[in-house]
Amino acid sequence: MTLKDRIGFDAGGTRLEDALEWAVENHFYFLDFNADSGPNHMESWSRDRIKAVRETCERNGISIGLHTLSAVNIAETSPYVSRAVDEYLRASIDLANSLGCQWTVVHAGYHFSGDVEARTSASLDRLQRTARYANDTGARILLENLNFEPDHAEVHYMAHTVEECRLYFDAIPADRLGWAFTANHSHLVPEGVSGFFDAFGIERVGEVRLADNTGDYEVHMVPGEGTLDFGSMFRSLESAGYTGHYSMAYGSPEQKIASRDWLVEQAG
Numbered sequence: 001m002t003l004k005d006r007i008g009f010d011a012g013g014t015r016l017e018d019a020l021e022w023a024v025e026n027h028f029y030f031l032d033f034n035a036d037s038g039p040n041h042m043e044s045w046s047r048d049r050i051k052a053v054r055e056t057c058e059r060n061g062i063s064i065g066l067h068t069l070s071a072v073n074i075a076e077t078s079p080y081v082s083r084a085v086d087e088y089l090r091a092s093i094d095l096a097n098s099l100g101c102q103w104t105v106v107h108a109g110y111h112f113s114g115d116v117e118a119r120t121s122a123s124l125d126r127l128q129r130t131a132r133y134a135n136d137t138g139a140r141i142l143l144e145n146l147n148f149e150p151d152h153a154e155v156h157y158m159a160h161t162v163e164e165c166r167l168y169f170d171a172i173p174a175d176r177l178g179w180a181f182t183a184n185h186s187h188l189v190p191e192g193v194s195g196f197f198d199a200f201g202i203e204r205v206g207e208v209r210l211a212d213n214t215g216d217y218e219v220h221m222v223p224g225e226g227t228l229d230f231g232s233m234f235r236s237l238e239s240a241g242y243t244g245h246y247s248m249a250y251g252s253p254e255q256k257i258a259s260r261d262w263l264v265e266q267a268g
Contacts, residue, residue, distance in 0.1 A: 003238070004264045005029055009256050010067065010209070010249040015039035016053060024060050026257055030245040032067040032105065032207075035095055042095055054100045063245070065103035065207065066096040070146060075109030075123035075158060082122070089130045093139045103140050103206050105180045106130065108159035108168060123158055124171055131176040142180035142206045143168055145196065147218040148188040162191045162199045169200060178206035182249075184213050184220065187228045194236065202242045210263070211250040220250040223259050223266075234267035 008030025011019035016033050023031055035042050057064060068089070076085045089106065096104045108127065111119035127143070134141045145165050146157035159165050168177065179200065186196045212226030213219050223230050246263075248256050 001029070003234075003267055004260060006244070007210075007246045007248065007260050007263060008032070008063075010247050013038045013040060016064070017049075017056070020053065020056050020060075020062060020064075022253065023062055024056075026253075029061055030063050030065075030247065032065045032247050032249075034067050034069060035092070036069045036072075042091055045095065045098070050098050057100060063102045064099065065105060065142075066092055066099070066101050067105040068092050068107065070107045070144075070157070072107075073109045074107055074126055075111060075119035076126075077115075077118055077122045086126060086129065089126070090133055093130070093134050093137060093141070097137055097139055101139075103142050103178070103180075104134070105142050105144050105207065107144055107146060108157070108164070110155050110157045112154055113156065120158065120167070124168065127168060127177070128172055131172050135176045140178060140206060141176075142178040144180040144209070145182055145185050147182075147185040150217065160185060161189050162195055165196075166199065169204065174204045177204070179204035180207045180209055181205050182209040182211075183228060183230075183233055184209070184211040184226075184249075185218075187213055187215050187226075188218065193228070193233050197236055197240070202237060202240045205237075205242060206244060208237065208242070208244070208246045210246055210248050222251045222255050223263055230263060231266040231268060234263070238267065 008028050010032040013034050019031055019033060033040055072088055076082045093104055109123045131141060146160045148160050149156050159168060183193055186193050211220040212223045212228050213221055214226045
């Protein structure tokens with residue numbers, strides 16, 4: 001499979017069947033989708049619909065992954081709500097398994113500055129439970145390194161630096177918790193792309209998520225519009241032996257088609 005064939009896209013909440021149709025028409029073989037609302041809502045999947053999606057993927061050689069919602073606080077500590085977050089993660093994994101998803105992207109949650117220790121403990125415990133459940137059911141979960149928020153912001157995402165990601169990767173074996181490496185998020189912290197690779201290598205990487213920014217704050221720009229060095233990133237990954245897929249998380253359908261060729265050019 002060529003590098004171009006390995007570059008997929010994030011369809012977000014677009015109806016999965018429509019996203020698959022577009023993928024087939026434009027020769028994409030990997031896509032992420034979300035199932036929290038709209039036409040992909042978790043409770044909208046009949047047996048016939050699931051069967052049809054699986055057949056479409058198998059017939060066209062397309063791999064799909066479920067991307068859970070980062071707004072759901074995996075570091076939740078409140079009564080009743082905490083139990084609901086566990087149920088949300090299990091339900092996501094169940095849906096992913098039923099659809100034949102090859103991966104499910106999860107997050108570490110967020111804190112409110114004054115409750116870091118309690119939130120960190122809750123987040124780690126919950127992801128350990130989730131990793132066990134995924135392993136028992138044959139699912140593969142990938143932890144996404146999330147984005148930096150300004151220091152004066154009240155809410156801060158967890159697992160957005162090398163140090164914070166290491167907490168989860170040290171506690172949960174690689175065969176139970178992979179990594180959805182988000183290049184544009186790493187570009188927002190001093191470690192940068194190279195710092196994350198130096199710290200963790202590629203062993204855990206199950207998906208590389210692509211977008212650009214200027215290194216100042218979170219915004220999903222089309223590659224080439226910001227300052228992220230995609231050529232260097234591709235060379236680092238590919239020379240290290242990465243053979244997995246990439247996911248474009250930005251732009252219109254037309255921009256995705258055009259930028260896929262641009263990305264391959266940058267890889268050289």
